[in-house]
Structure formats: structure tokens, C-alpha cells
Amino acid sequence: MTRGTPGERRALGLWTAAWLLVFLVVGLVWVGNWSLMWPVLLVPVAWGLVSLRRG
Structure with missing residues (x-):
């Protein structure tokens, strides 16, 4: 299997972080x-930054 x-x-990584952010925002608007x-939104931001850094 290729990497x-x-x-x-x-x-x-950026695609995953973007969708995670979308789902978290929808969840916060709906329930939260x-x-x-609001700090839960830092998780996809950190995920995106790590994926940019590691590449």
C-alpha cells in the first residue's frame, strides 16, 4: 500500500481538518x-497546522 x-x-490532512471544522461548527450551532x-474549534485548526507543517 502506498502512502x-x-x-x-x-x-x-487539510481536507479532513476542514470537514471536522464544518461538523463542529454545525454541532455548536445546533446544540452548543x-x-x-469555542475552544473545541482549536482542534481542527491545530490539525490543519500540523498537516501543513508535516506535509
Whole structure:
């Protein structure tokens, strides 16, 4: 099984982080309390930064 090129891995990491952010925002709008739960949005941001860094 191939691991893909660094560009493909970076794109997959950013794609995953973007969808995670979308689902978390939808969940916060639907159920959550923004003032209390906003730090959870840092998870996909960190994920995206790691995928950019590691490439």
C-alpha cells in the first residue's frame, strides 16, 4: 500500500481538518453554547497546522 506523495498527504490532512471544522461548527450551532465550547474549534485548526507543517 502506498502512502502517497507529501502533497497528497497535506491535501488530505487539510481536507479532513476542514470537514471536522464544518461538523463542529454545525454541532455548536445546533446544540452548543458558543461562549463555553469555542475552544473545541482549536482542534481542527491545530490539525490543519500540523498537516501543513508535516506535509
